[in-house]
Each structure stands twice: as C-alpha cells, then as structure tokens.
Amino acid sequence: MLRRSQSLIILQLALLFVLPVGSFAQNPPGERSAMSDLQMSQDDIANERISPYTLRRMGGLVFSTPFTKLDGHGHGPVSAHEPDLLETRPTLQGNGTFLRVNGLDAQTCMECHSVLSNAVVPFRFGVGGVGSASSNAMFKPTWIDPTTGGKENFNGRFINPPFLFGSGGVELLGKEMTLDLQQLRAQAQQSPGTRVALVTKGVSFGSIVCQQDGTCDTSQVEGVEADLVVRPFGRKGEFATVRAFDVEAMEFHFGMESVELVGEGVDRDGDGVINEVTIGQISALHIFNTTLTPPIMTLSSEAQDGQELFEHIGCADCHIPSLTTNSPMLTYSFPEVPTDPTANVFYRVDLRDYPAFFEEAEQGGIIVPLFADLKRHDMGPGLAESFGEELAAQFTTARLWGVADTAPYLHDGRAMTLTEAITLHGGEAQAARDAFINTLDAQEKETLLTFLRSLRTPHADDVAPDLQPVNNGRDWEH
Ligand code: HEC
Numbered sequence: 001m002l003r004r005s006q007s008l009i010i011l012q013l014a015l016l017f018v019l020p021v022g023s024f025a026q027n028p029p030g031e032r033s034a035m036s037d038l039q040m041s042q043d044d045i046a047n048e049r050i051s052p053y054t055l056r057r058m059g060g061l062v063f064s065t066p067f068t069k070l071d072g073h074g075h076g077p078v079s080a081h082e083p084d085l086l087e088t089r090p091t092l093q094g095n096g097t098f099l100r101v102n103g104l105d106a107q108t109c110m111e112c113h114s115v116l117s118n119a120v121v122p123f124r125f126g127v128g129g130v131g132s133a134s135s136n137a138m139f140k141p142t143w144i145d146p147t148t149g150g151k152e153n154f155n156g157r158f159i160n161p162p163f164l165f166g167s168g169g170v171e172l173l174g175k176e177m178t179l180d181l182q183q184l185r186a187q188a189q190q191s192p193g194t195r196v197a198l199v200t201k202g203v204s205f206g207s208i209v210c211q212q213d214g215t216c217d218t219s220q221v222e223g224v225e226a227d228l229v230v231r232p233f234g235r236k237g238e239f240a241t242v243r244a245f246d247v248e249a250m251e252f253h254f255g256m257e258s259v260e261l262v263g264e265g266v267d268r269d270g271d272g273v274i275n276e277v278t279i280g281q282i283s284a285l286h287i288f289n290t291t292l293t294p295p296i297m298t299l300s301s302e303a304q305d306g307q308e309l310f311e312h313i314g315c316a317d318c319h320i321p322s323l324t325t326n327s328p329m330l331t332y333s334f335p336e337v338p339t340d341p342t343a344n345v346f347y348r349v350d351l352r353d354y355p356a357f358f359e360e361a362e363q364g365g366i367i368v369p370l371f372a373d374l375k376r377h378d379m380g381p382g383l384a385e386s387f388g389e390e391l392a393a394q395f396t397t398a399r400l401w402g403v404a405d406t407a408p409y410l411h412d413g414r415a416m417t418l419t420e421a422i423t424l425h426g427g428e429a430q431a432a433r434d435a436f437i438n439t440l441d442a443q444e445k446e447t448l449l450t451f452l453r454s455l456r457t458p459h460a461d462d463v464a465p466d467l468q469p470v471n472n473g474r475d476w477e478h
C-alpha cells in the first residue's frame with residue numbers, strides 16, 4: 001500500500017515540473033530532435049535542484065526515446081569522421097544509419113532491453129528487461145560468411161542482452177569489493193614478501209605478493225584484472241559501473257557520442273552534431289538504470305529442497321545466493337576513478353528506498369540476492385568465443401536472479417532451456433555440471449529446476465514506476 005500511494009503522490013508532484021524544452025537550429029520544419037526535450041544539467045543534478053522523480057523519469061526517457069539523425073544518431077560521411085575509429089562499422093551504401101553488424105543496430109536502449117518475462121505467452125514487456133536473440137549485439141566481427149556452415153564463418157561476438165533490474169545493488173557490491181581489494185594490495189605493499197589472500201565478501205580472487213619497491217606479482221590473481229577493479233557489467237566483466245557501460249552503449253548501438261567520451265564541442269563522427277549526449281543526460285540515465293527494482297523470489301518447500309541440491313552439487317560455488325553490502329548508499333561519481341570509487345561523488349541514492357526497495361541487511365547495508373560472485377570463470381572450449389584470445393572462454397558468472405523469465409540463456413542465447421544451459425557448462429564448472437547430469441535422478445533434477453523457476457523478475461507494477469506513461473500534455477489520444 002505504502003508503495004502505491006507513495007508513487008502516486010510522486011507522480012502528481014512531478015506534473016508540477018515543467019520539463020525544459022530546447023530546440024536545435026538544424027531541425028527542419030515540423031521535425032524536432034528528441035534530445036532537446038531531455039535537457040539535464042550536471043550542475044543541477046549535483047546540487048539537487050531536480051527532484052529524484054524528475055531525474056529518474058528523464059533518465060528513463062533517455063533510455064526509451066528513439067534517437068534520430070537530428071540527435072546525432074549514426075555517423076557522418078566516412079571522409080568526415082576519424083577514420084581508424086569507425087571504419088569497421090559497415091552501413092548500406094555508406095548511408096551511415098544501420099546495418100546491425102558491429103553496432104548502429106537500434107534507435108533506443110529499450111529496443112533490446114524490454115522483455116520483463118517470457119515465462120508467459122505472449123511475453124510481457126518491461127522497461128530494462130532482457131532481449132531475445134533478435135536483439136543480440138554483433139560485436140566486432142571482421143568475417144561473416146553466410147554461405148558456408150561450420151565453426152569458422154563468424155569471428156566476432158554474438159551477445160544476448162541481459163536485464164538491468166537490480167543493477168544498483170550489483171554496482172554497489174562491485175564498488176565495495178574493489179575498495180577491499182585495493183586495500184588488500186596496499187597491505188601487501190606494506191609487508192613485502194608476504195603473500196596476501198584477495199578475499200572480499202567471501203569471494204576469493206586469488207592472492208598477491210609485493211616487493212620492497214611496491215611492485216606486485218599478480219600471476220596468482222584470478223577472476224579479475226591485475227588492477228584489482230571488480231567489473232560486474234558486460235558478460236566478460238569489462239565495466240565497473242553502469243555509467244561506463246551506458247557511454248559505450250550510446251556510441252556502439254546508435255553512434256551517439258557522449259561529451260565525456262569525445263569532449264565538449266567535438267564532432268568525432270563527423271555527422272554535424274556536437275554534444276550529442278551531455279554529462280547530465282548520462283548521469284540521469286545512470287541513476288535511472290541503477291534504481292530499477294531487483295528481481296524477486298518466493299521459495300516453496302520444493303524450491304527450498306531444490307536450492308539445497310543446487311548448493312550441494314557445487315552450483316553455489318559460483319552462483320553465490322546473496323552478497324551483502326556494508327552501506328545502503330550507492331554513490332555516483334564524475335569523472336569516475338575505477339580504482340577509487342569514493343572519488344568525485346556528486347549524488348547518492350539509498351537503495352532501501354523507493355523505487356529500488358532492496359532488503360535491508362542486519363548490519364545496515366542491503367542484501368543482493370544475485371546468485372553470482374562478480375568473478376570471471378573459464379567455462380571451457382565448448383562455450384569459448386572465436387574472439388578475445390586468452391579471455392575467449394571466460395565469462396562473468398551469470399546472475400541467476402530472475403532466471404525463470406529470461407530465456408534464452410548463456411552469453412549468446414544458445415541455450416533455450418535451463419537444462420541446456422546447465423549441460424553446456426564446462427571448464428571450471430565441469431564438476432558441478434557432471435554432478436547435475438550424473439548424480440541427480442530425474443526427480444531431483446526437476447526439484448532443482450523448480451528452484452530456478454522461483455527466481456523471478458520484478459512485478460510489472462514495480463518496474464520503472466517513474467516511467468509509467470503519464471499524460472504530460474504532449475501525449476495525443478488514439
Ligand atoms: C541492439 C541491442 C541493444 C541495445 C540497443 C542496447 N543494449 Fe544494452 N546490452 C545489449 C547486450 C547484447 C548486452 C550484453 C553486452 C555484453 O555483455 O558485453 C547489453 C548490456 C547492457 C548493460 C550491462 C548489463 C550487465 O548486467 O552486464 C547495460 C548497463 C546496458 N546494456 C545498458 C544499455 C543502455 C543504457 C542502452 C542505450 C543507450 C543499451 N543498453 C542499448 C544489447 C543492447
């Protein structure tokens with residue numbers, strides 16, 4: 001009840017805000033850029049001159065508004081942009097719009113992040129959800145041969161979109177784990193020659209030993225880069241924060257270049273538009289993405305038995321049921337310093353509150369029931385991509401919260417059922433996979449799947465409540 005009434009009041013309050021409307025000089029008569037309706041100044045955000053509701057709603061609109069060439073979508077003529085950077089992005093007859101391969105594959109984030117649950121038919125939509133295989137990104141192929149079969153006719157990455165629900169809790173965990181690991185390295189530097197175990201929140205990232213001069217031997221570090229920055233985002237664990245991912249997503253999918261990527265007033269892609277995405281717009285997008293409510297689970301007694309089996313056969317070694325943060329406050333930084341997530345903080349959100357609603361832990365932080373360890377694992381040659389050399393077979397443990405609603409599974413969506421996903425585990429997960437297949441009888445397998453099917457995405461009403469369509473005076477009846 002509290003939730004509903006709270007959100008209604010906030011909705012009404014928001015209607016009092018007049019969204020600043022600008023327009024771009026180059027807009028042809030009768031057309032307007034989408035971004036001109038979405039102006040957000042970083043200064044206003046940092047000084048809390050914008051209500052949290054308006055801020056999240058603006059971020060949600062940045063996430064769901066289709067961009068056009070008036071906003072800077074796509075690239076200019078090949079001769080006009082920095083050649084090395086963008087020449088591997090083909091478009092038809094060089095039209096600079098779409099070809100789906102290596103980006104320029106959509107107009108809005110929501111095109112790919114929109115399935116709330118495909119456990120029902122037809123599937124249910126929800127802002128920030130997963131995408132089916134037709135929304136997969138095709139990352140940096142240099143070779144596609146559709147005329148031949150076999151393993152070698154596509155050499156890029158084919159990546160299935162995960163959901164963004166609960167990503168604030170994941171980002172906060174990653175930041176706290178990074179701080180711990182940085183402190184453990186500092187300890188190792190203070191006692192040269194002593195091997196220090198890199199354990200944070202019960203997850204082991206190997207060990208480190210340092211010399212008198214402060215240099216360290218990182219050969220025993222595992223599951224994380226040698227800089228000891230935990231990067232939960234991206235299936236290979238490349239991004240420490242959602243913000244860093246969002247900036248890349250804008251550039252990769254749309255050719256929308258953020259000021260923080262290319263600089264103020266710089267037209268790197270030669271399309272005639274500068275300041276395509278401002279620092280304030282990325283901040284709003286980041287805050288929206290990281291305040292989406294987390295997935296939920298309700299365990300029947302059969303599901304509880306299933307979870308015990310899951311833990312017993314070793315699945316939970318990587319898919320750790322929950323991790324707990326020290327603080328409930330997610331901080332936002334600009335510019336970000338990955339090795340020091342406490343630097344440059346300009347905004348804070350309490351993840352226990354509306355609209356994220358994470359459960360509070362006894363010690364005052366939040367419980368993040370993610371079923372993962374934020375660590376990268378070798379999954380064996382069967383899942384290896386023909387890309388990325390030494391990291392080809394390595395993937396960050398998939399977070400299993402919500403897994404009942406998010407088929408197809410694995411990094412490229414190759415597994416259409418849970419059983420297929422488990423069966424395709426190899427490498428470090430070989431033993432657990434073999435135990436599932438060979439040790440569990442049919443009834444136990446079913447019980448384990450009953451448990452996985454209790455891990456659900458959020459209720460439709462709780463997903464992006466600030467973005468439920470409201471008639472803001474610009475909507476037309478139809
Ligand atoms: C063409 C489809 C597509 C579009 C459009 C798209 N995404 Fe994604 N998104 C993906 C895929 C695929 C991944 C997984 C990429 C990876 O693991 O490297 C992903 C991953 C993410 C992640 C990381 C999630 C995680 O848990 O690892 C974030 C954050 C994200 N997208 C935000 C955005 C935003 C913001 C936009 C719009 C600016 C956007 N995406 C547009 C397909 C898309």
Ligand code: HEC
Pocket residue numbers: 235310313314315316317318319377379383395396397398399400403406408409410411412418421422425428429432433436
């Ligand atoms: C060594 C660590 C490890 C162990 C042990 C492990 N997994 Fe995984 N699991 C992963 C990784 C990494 C992925 C992602 C692989 C990919 O994206 O291709 C994954 C993916 C999955 C997925 C697909 C999720 C999705 O959204 O795509 C399911 C389901 C799953 N695991 C279930 C299990 C079960 C059940 C067990 C025990 C039998 C298990 N896993 C054991 C690391 C592990």
